Amino acid sequence: MKHINNLKIEGFRGIRDLRIEGLGSVNLIVGGNNAGKTSVLEAIELVCNPISIAKFVETSRGRDRAISNFRVPLETSVEWMFPVSRSQDQNEGSMGRELIQLEASIHGVRHSYVTSCVETKIIKTYENALEPYDQTESRALEITLRHFYMALVEVEEKISFLTSELPRGLRTNGKDIVPSRMVTPVDHRMLPIEAKSLTQTFQSDKKGLIYLLQMFDSDIMGIELLAPDGVSAIPFIQHRYKSYVPVSVYGDGMRRVLTLASAVIQANHGVLLIDEVETALHHRNLSKVFSWLVEACSLFDVQLFVSTHSLEAIDAIVDTFIDVDLETENVSLERLDRIVGYRLVQQTNQTIAKRFAGKDLYSLRHEFGQDVR
CATH class of the missing domain: 3.40.50.300 (P-loop containing nucleotide triphosphate hydrolases)
Structure with missing residues (x-):
């Protein structure tokens, strides 16, 4: 078995600087409301599948399963995966969000997961458009996934998410580090x-x-x-x-x-x-x-x-x-x-x-x- 031995979350959703060490075969996570229990499980899911855009999207929308067609827009779900910046100084396109930074020791090997999110714009031209005004400008988020293996960059993947639209042809580069399955309450x-x-x-x-x-x-x-x-x-x-x-x-x-x-x-x-x-x-x-x-x-x-x-x-x-x-x-x-x-x-x-x-x-x-x- 490829056990996860330790987990470190430097930034993910509302969690900062969390270290979970000495994981076992069966791990029980408890805490009060909004303590971060679900976020810890989601972080593990991402670490197990570090260069899967499809898994990133699935994890970002996992909490919306119960409300079916009344989901928040895709880019909103993605945006709230990133921790809110504590700095007053924000660069253009930063949206006041920090990096997602995760680290795990898996079967004795260190794996790091770093994801960035930058706001951008997408110009969409309608099919058979004859005039320049047959275009729309949409807000988009450019997501970059990076997987570091033994401190070296293993894989990098980029994709832009159109507002409220699920990207077509989502793919996974490379194999999952560890197969994973999340079961939510619904x-x-x-x-x-x-x-x-x-x-x-x-x-x-x-x-x-x-x-x-x-x-x-x-x-x-x-x-x-x-x-x-x-x-x-x-x-x-x-x-x-x-x-x-x-x-x-x-x-x-x-x-x-x-x-x-x-x-x-x-x-x-x-x-x-x-x-x-x-x-x-x-x-x-x-x-x-x-x-x-x-x-x-x-x-x-x-x-x-x-x-x-x-x-x-x-x-x-x-x-x-x-x-x-x-x-x-x-x-x-x-x-x-x-x-x-x-x-x-x-x-x-x-x-x-x-x-x-x-x-x-x-x-x-x-x-x-x-x-x-």
Whole structure:
């Protein structure tokens, strides 16, 4: 596995000078509202795909998925990826924005990601225009992505974004450093469940997945991919009394589980980022879902990052790594070494990450009852 060992964010959205060190196989990110939890996940997504314009656009618009066609203009989404300048002196075209600067140690190798944004104008001439006034001037942002590998410039990519228009022919130069998949709190509602990924999940752990689905309905007997139109495969639930039922008939919890299962496969040998992991899941089911998720990530060689602002979710996650001997009632904490927690605190000119080893998280919650958020 190409683990991310350390992460440094010098500037990204509202985060400045944040250092997250000693990352583990499973990483829990907590903090208050607007502490930067989602931004940390987005920064990791960019570092994993440093010269992908398509990924940059996708990340910039990720928070707008819930409002569909009512998205803010593309150039506005992109602009707010960049930290607001703290300097009173601004050059022409700077828009008062600073560079995005990220750095990560991946499998012991240092990678740096630097992105700049400059405001410019685009002159657009309409097709078959006969007069000079058949042109319009549009605001555009020129984005330059730079990836530094071992302090050397590896790749550079430039593109201009037209106002409110998605550039055509977006491409990626080079390969991703690490495969990554982001799951937002609304993906189970806004995005289709990928049939191909579920097929691979079935092959590896179909019984485990069905066990999870039975938390929502004990009469579920299985899950199949069927194509009612003869073309597109759709997940159907095999029910004891209702024959085959489309997944869409069920509630958010089941769709969330299937979305997570699909995401694990897409992050194979890479990084899985889950924002607000508790979304759509009842607190009684959290331990079962997270226990399955951790084992699935281990099976597919995936480093896991999850954010939450729920104490119930934190307890459920920590309890996943505790082994209890039913005969002696002895508690083993050895597996807690697999999880690391980070609490983000936003300060005026810096974001602080307080690190908790797994055993410290357990002690703080079970022995002292402290709120680690």
